Amino acid sequence: MYQEFFGISDKPFQITPDPRFLYLTPRHRDGLAHLLYGANEAGGFILLTGEVGTGKTMLCRSVLEQLPEHVNVALILNPRLSSRELVASICDELNIPYRKSSTSLKYLVDRLNLYLLKKHAQGKRTVLVIDEAQNLSAEVLEQIRLLTNLEVSTQKLLQIILIGQPELQAILARPELRQLTQRITARFHLEPLSIEETSAYIRHRLQIVGFKGELFTKSAANVVHRLSGGVPRLINNVCERALMGAYGANVHCIDKKMVRKAAAEVLQPVERLQPTQWVAGGAIAAGAAALLLAGWGFLPRILPDSYANTNQATAISQPLVSQAIAETQKTVTTPAIAIPAPVPSLNNELSKSQSVSVTSASIKTGAIQQRSKQEFLNLIDNVNARADNNTAFTTLFSYWGLSYTGLPGETACARATTANLRCIFGKATWEEMRAYNRPAVLELINAAGKRKQVVLLRQKGNQVSLNIGGEVITTATASIDPFWYGNYLLLWKPPPSGSNILKEGLISADVGWLRNQLDRIEGKTVDTSEKKNLQFDPTLKWQVMEFQRIRGLNVDGVVGRETMIELNTAVNNRSTPVLWRQSS
Numbered sequence: 265m266y267q268e269f270f271g272i273s274d275k276p277f278q279i280t281p282d283p284r285f286l287y288l289t290p291r292h293r294d295g296l297a298h299l300l301y302g303a304n305e306a307g308g309f310i311l312l313t314g315e316v317g318t319g320k321t322m323l324c325r326s327v328l329e330q331l332p333e334h335v336n337v338a339l340i341l342n343p344r345l346s347s348r349e350l351v352a353s354i355c356d357e358l359n360i361p362y363r364k365s366s367t368s369l370k371y372l373v374d375r376l377n378l379y380l381l382k383k384h385a386q387g388k389r390t391v392l393v394i395d396e397a398q399n400l401s402a403e404v405l406e407q408i409r410l411l412t413n414l415e416v417s418t419q420k421l422l423q424i425i426l427i428g429q430p431e432l433q434a435i436l437a438r439p440e441l442r443q444l445t446q447r448i449t450a451r452f453h454l455e456p457l458s459i460e461e462t463s464a465y466i467r468h469r470l471q472i473v474g475f476k477g478e479l480f481t482k483s484a485a486n487v488v489h490r491l492s493g494g495v496p497r498l499i500n501n502v503c504e505r506a507l508m509g510a511y512g513a514n515v516h517c518i519d520k521k522m523v524r525k526a527a528a529e530v531l532q533p534v535e536r537l538q539p540t541q542w543v544a545g546g547a548i549a550a551g552a553a554a555l556l557l558a559g560w561g562f563l564p565r566i567l568p569d570s571y572a573n574t575n576q577a578t579a580i581s582q583p584l585v586s587q588a589i590a591e592t593q594k595t596v597t598t599p600a601i602a603i604p605a606p607v608p609s610l611n612n613e614l615s616k617s618q619s620v621s622v623t624s625a626s627i628k629t630g631a632i633q634q635r636s637k638q639e640f641l642n643l644i645d646n647v648n649a650r651a652d653n654n655t656a657f658t659t660l661f662s663y664w665g666l667s668y669t670g671l672p673g674e675t676a677c678a679r680a681t682t683a684n685l686r687c688i689f690g691k692a693t694w695e696e697m698r699a700y701n702r703p704a705v706l707e708l709i710n711a712a713g714k715r716k717q718v719v720l721l722r723q724k725g726n727q728v729s730l731n732i733g734g735e736v737i738t739t740a741t742a743s744i745d746p747f748w749y750g751n752y753l754l755l756w757k758p759p760p761s762g763s764n765i766l767k768e769g770l771i772s773a774d775v776g777w778l779r780n781q782l783d784r785i786e787g788k789t790v791d792t793s794e795k796k797n798l799q800f801d802p803t804l805k806w807q808v809m810e811f812q813r814i815r816g817l818n819v820d821g822v823v824g825r826e827t828m829i830e831l832n833t834a835v836n837n838r839s840t841p842v843l844w845r846q847s848s
Contacts, residue, residue, distance in 0.1 A: 266511035272473040277504040279497055281319075283326040287468045287496075288691055288750075289461045292319060295452050299327045299425060308412065308447050310425045313432055314454030317497030320427050323454075324395060330689070333678065334387060340394045347407040351376060354392060369407075377414050380421035390422055397428035402440060409444040456494030459486060465496065466503060471749065474709075480506075480518045487520040491527040501530045656705045656717035659731050663703045663721065663841040664755060680755050684762070688825075689753035694741050697752065698723050701833050701842045704754035706730075708747040720752075723843040756829050757840065766823035770800040778823060781831045782807050 267275065276285070288296065295312055314320045331337060338357035345353060351372040355362055362375045383390055392411070394400070400408070414421045426432065430453070436445050457465055463485040470479055480488070480503070488506075492498035505526035506518050513522075654668070657676045661668035664685065671679035677687035688700075697704060697720065708716045721736070722729035729738045759766070759774035766778055776796045783790050797804075805821040812819045815830050823831075832840055 266507055267473075269511050270475060270479070270507070270516070272470070272475050274473045275504070276469040276473045276475070277500040277507065279500050281322040281325050283322065283329055285469055285472055286319075286322055286326050287461075287465045289457060291455055292323065293691075295320075295454050296323050296326065299323060300330075308420070308423070308449035309444070310423070311432070311436075311448050311451045312425065312427045312454065313430055313452070315456065315495065316429060317495040318454045318456055319496050320454055321395065322496075324393065324427055328393075331391075333675070334389060336383060336388060336390045338390070338392045340392070341396065343394050343396055343400045343404070345404065347404050348372065350404055350407065351411075355379075358390070373411070373414075376411070377421075380414055381416070384416060384421055391425065392422055393425045393427065395427045397426040398432040398435065399428075400435075402435070402438065405435070405441055405444055409441075409447065412447060457489070457496065457499070458494060459489045462486075462489035462492070462494055462499060465499060468749070469500075469503075472709075476746070479510075479516070480523075481520065483520045484518050484523045487523045487527075491523070491531060498531065502527045505530045655733065656719050656731075659719045659734075660703055660705050660753075660755065663719075665839065676753070684757065684760075685755045686758050686825075687753065687755055689751075691750035692752055693750065694723070694726075694728075698843065700754060700756075700829065701844060702754045702756055702829070703841050703843065704752045706744075706748055707751040708744070709749065710747060720843065721841075756825075757832055758828060764825070766800060768800050768802065768805045768821065771798055772800075773798060775800045775804070778808075778831070779804065781835055782811060785811070785831070785834045 267273070278285075286292075295314075299310065299312060312320060312323070328337060328339065336358060338354045340350070340353055340357070343350070348367070348369045351369060352362070354360075355372060355376060358376075358379060360375050360379045362372060380390055392408075394408075408424060411422055412420055412424065433453075435441070436448070463480075463482070466480055466485055466488065467478070484506075488499055488502050492502055502523060503526075506523050509522050509526055510516070510518050515522075658668040661671070661679070661683075664683070666683050666685075668676075668679060671682050673679040673682055677689075680687045692700075704720045706718050706720050708718060710716060716732075718733075719731040720728060721731055722738075726741045727738055728741055728744065729736060730744075758764070759777045761772065761774045761777075763772060763774040766772070766774055775798045778800075779797065780790045808823055808827070809819050809821045811817075811831070811834075812821075812827060815834065817827055817830060833842060836845065
């Protein structure tokens with residue numbers, strides 16, 4: 265009813281968990297990282313808790329939409345079940361056949377175990393996600409713990425993610441559940457939004473539906489935060505009613521008086537809690553989570569290293585996700601890409617012997633057109649007239665010397681894997697894109713709400729160069745900000761054997777690769793002998809920590825995705841495309 269009045273394409277404050285509207289605060293991003301980490305690591309439990317309405321289900325939906333193809337998921341939404349009913353529900357979710365007449369729990373567990381062994385042999389992982397886990401009885405929780413005993417010699421066969429309200433932490437603290445508690449490898453407590461995050465959250469939702477400008481005054485947004493306690497669901501309720509009120513009053517600006525009136529109509533007095541009231545119950549868990557995160561070198565920036573095949577993240581919109589993980593609808597013939605002379609290797613499919621340098625040194629600003637905001641918008645609007653959406657992926661792969669259409673696989677990330685690359689997609693800032701230092705597909709949303717895909721190929725200060733449907737332009741990040749909400753996809757190269765993480769005690773050929781990378785960076789002679797030390801010993805850990813300290817990474821001595829990417833950048837290999845290249 266009010267959409268035409270405000271000039272928006274959809275209702276911005278619906279309470280349904282639509283991942284399109286996911287707003288990632290640092291805490292929500294860490295929560296998302298925990299879930300994605302849990303979907304790719306073997307064994308143990310991942311625990312995500314949070315008050316009612318703080319976005320747990322939204323995060324869960326986002327993860328399920330973006331899981332890699334090699335992960336099978338059993339999602340339990342109604343955990344008020346007996347042990348047998350729970351295992352039967354897991355079998356149903358995984359399409360495991362079993363005799364419905366059987367009442368034996370052992371029979372069902374045996375069927376599940378056979379399935380897990382088969383999937384493990386196929387290189388696939390199985391994840392059990394239980395929402396509203398605070399409703400699980402102690403007996404059923406113990407049965408869930410026993411399911412983690414299904415294993416082979418090298419790893420557990422079932423990863424379990426428990427999502428629930430804060431009282432789940434009290435349940436797990438019971439003495440009879442201490443064995444389960446000891447198997448929790450990651451905990452995270454999702455908290456309400458701060459006053460600044462509430463304002464940004466409101467703007468974010470309005471921008472998604474195409475509203476430009478500030479609909480809520482600053483004081484109005486502050487009142488929304490105070491009355492809702494920063495709980496996203498309550499924020500949605502208040503803002504939705506305020507929009508209706510503004511429409512009825514025929515005004516295009518919502519002030520604090522209108523917010524108070526809206527809140528009085530949709531909130532019960534008991535719900536008007538201050539942020540400290542929401543946080544108090546989870547303060548201890550939040551502190552534990554903070555300590556845990558401090559030791560994880562692969563969580564702080566966006567996503568965990570273990571989610572490397574299709575990785576991160578998260579609030580990415582469905583069209584870009586579908587390009588990366590949904591079925592490719594057709595084969596695209598790459599049109600000629602008109603790139604200035606300084607980057608001739610980008611005009612055609614690159615041979616492996618060519619040097620790929622998408623850097624400030626290889627792209628001369630004078631040869632690339634500078635565009636005003638309006639010219640830039642016009643260029644985005646016309647991108648589909650010149651190129652299919654898959655052209656952006658074709659261009660991105662060409663920077664790595666690869667033919668997108670020539671690689672096997674039904675998805676962009678599957679094709680990347682066949683070429684020994686990894687795929688990361690999610691939501692980031694310009695600072696985070698610069699830290700990754702890799703060309704990326706960015707998804708832009710124009711004034712009409714249509715999604716366009718372009719390729720980021722250079723970044724220097726607040727200037728970026730983009731390949732838009734074959735035309736390379738340079739523009740200020742400020743001219744892109746109104747159209748880019750952080751959605752991206754990029755590629756990176758893992759160690760030769762494909763390790764997701766290297767840490768002390770590991771013996772692997774990839775440890776030899778790590779030693780070689782550090783030697784190259786330090787200017788030492790690379791040891792190519794067969795007797796090379798392949799054990800990750802304390803001395804190597806110290807070297808890694810020193811590298812992490814110098815490069816501004818989390819200093820933990822663990823080589824995860826971020827450290828691996830930084831190692832590749834520091835080696836300065838000209839075959840690795842980057843947004844900016846360090847001096848030799």
